[in-house]
Amino acid sequence: MDIRNEIPARDIERYFSKALEFSVSARSLILSLLTSGFEVKRKPDNSFVTSADLRVEEYLRELIRRHFPDHGILGEEYPPTNPDAPFQWIMDPIDGTEDFVQRLPTFGSILALHYRGEPVVGLLDHPALDMRVSAAYGLGAYHNGRHVALTDLDPAALDGTERVMLPARANFIKYRDDGRLFDALVRAHPNHRIYRSCFTHACAVTGQADAAVDYGNPIWDFAASRILIEEAGGKFVLVREWNVPSLGRVYGSVMGKPALVDRLVDEFGAR
């Protein structure tokens, strides 16, 4: 039995509708920070962090605490709240911070609710693109409010024209050198697009990409993705996981149209 069936349906509806409200508010804040400006710093691992990342996470944490004081909160920029609670809100307030700093519009804002480790609600919002995907367990997946349902590919049509979105080679060499895996994937799927953000996951949900691959991500980077993909009729697979000192567990993931996900999972298995 799926443990999520323990949650009353009207609670799932309420969590979904509140998560949407939080996402709408966070988008307004992000757009206002893009206009007013923000401070940019480097973290010890040389990645970017801005005063906007911190401000948006504080804001979302405050909204969640006010509405769901007994739920846990896990985010990129602050320590966990209520880490043993069955319900956990997981967020990356600005994913693709370097793109955000450069005003490249593909950065996104990630928000998810998990119940005992299983995803219940997922949202990926792209404020600069006016593109939001949302889903909740049993309630379907949506792109700007319109229902989305993926159509699978014919495995025989996987001839190199399939549209695969990947992260940069940098992601495959950041924590350990898996660069050859990147090289094999771009050889097998030369009609790729490469972004460093959850925009790739969102495009796999809508079908604008046939599949997305991500690599070396902490849980907040993909916390919303499995429920989104599964509710859209696609497939989500964690293909790798390992520990990174001072960061914790990171993962590789494949998501999208099932026939292509199966092919990509095989390609991971072969390396």
Next chain:
Amino acid sequence: MDIRNEIPARDIERYFSKALEFSVSARSLILSLLTSGFEVKRKPDNSFVTSADLRVEEYLRELIRRHFPDHGILGEEYPPTNPDAPFQWIMDPIDGTEDFVQRLPTFGSILALHYRGEPVVGLLDHPALDMRVSAAYGLGAYHNGRHVALTDLDPAALDGTERVMLPARANFIKYRDDGRLFDALVRAHPNHRIYRSCFTHACAVTGQADAAVDYGNPIWDFAASRILIEEAGGKFVLVREWNVPSLGRVYGSVMGKPALVDRLVDEFGAR
């Protein structure tokens, strides 16, 4: 002496202002076609063409003919007009047609005016992103009407964090197998982004990318790019050219901040 100095300054201003008008009108048409819908077909080489590509090129050709009847016109979808005229308008009405078909917002619209082979006016417009870069000889480069000036990189800072935008590996194997060149570039510059459109060129003009590389392009794909990059204070270099039967001459190009362009040109030379 630069042959473009033969053109009276007020003529350059007039061409620039007309080109901007044409681009504004083309954007409106493209956005209305995105809403109303369009037909999608495959060309003999399996690339996409839509009724929107044809409609926008017809529209731009008509505008140019009306204002500059003795100028030439060269575009992707129709035969050349006045091929021997000293002034040539060169266009790709929708660059990144596959992305346009998928409603990925990075597709662009390219329009340039050349005089005896030298670029005088260049525009790259991204209707879905509200992002237009424009430049004219001696008049500077602009991003949504604001002047842009690139700051060069310190060559010592080229440590793999520099932001390089590339086309997909598909571009490097479409006409002949230069896939190893792609592999070498993504190894040398792992913090890349990959798009299949002139969006990469536009980001090199604004500095949102430190440099852009393109490969296997007919002239209309980069006709606007050299004047844009040079007027922004950057460097544009054609690094490769060869003939493709039934298509004609295609090129490889590198553009952006001079120190990084020099490095990339060296990397092309080494292969």
